[in-house]
Amino acid sequence: MLEQLASNRIFSALVVVIAVPIVLIGYILLVEWILRRVSRRVARGARPWLWLAPALAFLGVFLVYPTIATVIRSFLNRRGDAFVGLDNYGWFFSQQDTLIALRNNAFWVVFLPLLVVGLGLLVAVLVDRVRYESTIKSIVFLPLAISFVAASVIWRFMYELDPKVGTLNAIVTGVGGDPVAWLIAQPWNNFFLIIVGVWLLTGFAMVILSAGLKGISVELLEAARVDGANELQVFRRIVLPLLMPTIAVVATTIIIYALKTFDVVYTMTNGNFDTNVIANVMFQQLFNNGQPGRAAAIAVILFAAIVPVMIINIRRFREQEALR
């Protein structure tokens, strides 16, 4: 029976993989055929919207409509039948637990970008000077390919209390210390969660910064060296300023991730021991406590925190593109 289910599923997946491209291509060909039969002006005006239609439909259903609906929902009560104004928001800022989650997100927002960009830059600079560059890059980059759940298994294994099992505690006891409860000791446990995030994301920063580094003209650097500047000066006075736009883009992307962080916390501690973060609080309010109004308010708060960072991010992107 199980095999039957599996093959049914595979069959329908195959059908989708073949049918969807055919349907979409057919749609475009149909659109073009129709447009050939109307005046050129009408065609030119209508064509972009017809090409955009499928994308806009999906975005409308899955992103735009829910955002508006959630904002509205955040002003309603638990059952959704009465307007309660800012009550849900007030609740959020008055609870000890949620305020701790806010504090933890602040930790993430400050330390994750700092460590990720710092390490990424360090590796990018160092690796540029050796021949086994691509091997090192692959190693640092690989965590990006695995799921957060798998990463949390890997790191729970590292953080395990029993020094006969946990790698880190084995090292600690090996040099004479006592085993550390990495994920329980507050507030340091937040930092050990952030380290998992660093392990996952540094490769991303490294790749972008490395590409940016290689884009700096060699002649410029050589000229500085000929003029007597040492490596540190070359780095601080020439490389760093030129790299700033790229660094800004990477940093803002990581900041957005830090605000939205969910998977690592959910799978490693589920927010216990004062490690909770906003996205996880929202999940808990929605699915564990059945409080959609409060969950909606939290989502809107999260959204509001991200928007300014995103605006900076997009502005930086466009600045860079204008320079290209």
Place this chain on the structure above:
Amino acid sequence: MTQAQAPVLVGVEVKAQRKRRPSLGGIPVHLALIAIALIWAVPAIGLLVASFRPAAATNTSGWWTALVPPWDFTLENYQFVLGRAGIDQAFVNSFVITIPATVLVVMIAAFAAYAFAWMDFPGRDILFVVVVGLLVVPLQITLIPVLNLLRDFQPGGVRINGTILAVWLAHTGYGLPFAVYLLRNYFGSLPREVFESAAIDGASQATAFFRLALPMSVPALASLVIFQFLWVWNDLLVALVYLGPVPQNHPLSVVLANLTTSFGGGWQFLTAAAFISMIVPIIVFLSLQRYFVRGITGGAVKG
């Protein structure tokens, strides 16, 4: 065809034009890099080694002791996990969920990106910024309304809620902002002359799209396919929420997440299960690394 506006600065191409920079004192650099590589690899290696050790060994001695004789490796963890309820089914489910979701996103995004790049219409730039700006929306904010929508909306009596179809549609919607952004950048960097001469020759937009834009954009399309594949394969939240509690539909990520909460001290099985879920992404990533890197660096690098 001028390469004046290569949208992506790829390390490989640039390296050919530069000579090696003088190294800053060889030994410290090598030491630092090897240390970093070790720190990065050790967590994963630890898990890999542990997955091949029997339970008794894992719980009494560190995985590093297994690296010296006497060797005590076993396949029993993998056999247990693979034979147990769901892993093989989950493996199939992961493919069944991921591949269509990838195909859908790439195609729909390609049409939209082409329109943004090569068609002129009022409000184009603003609309593009809005579409990309939707990257801001945290997934969680969309869950309740969409779930309610799918629950109430059942065309022709066909239930979408709780099925894999819902997951396909959701991943398409969530993946579009990034996909449109990536492809629009690449399409926009294609040389204008090619499209202009095609228009002079009387080619329609559809022809220009299928015969010119798409073939020239293979690197960007490849990057997007890899991104989307990895993201959907590794995703937990969307599958968890849209599939509901039907275990036969669960992909590897959900099964693994359930294992982490239920097994408590059974490290030997967790390690094997985690690695099974990692195999496919790692293979995909290692073999197609170049495109992955190109996709990330495109648009984020000045040069």
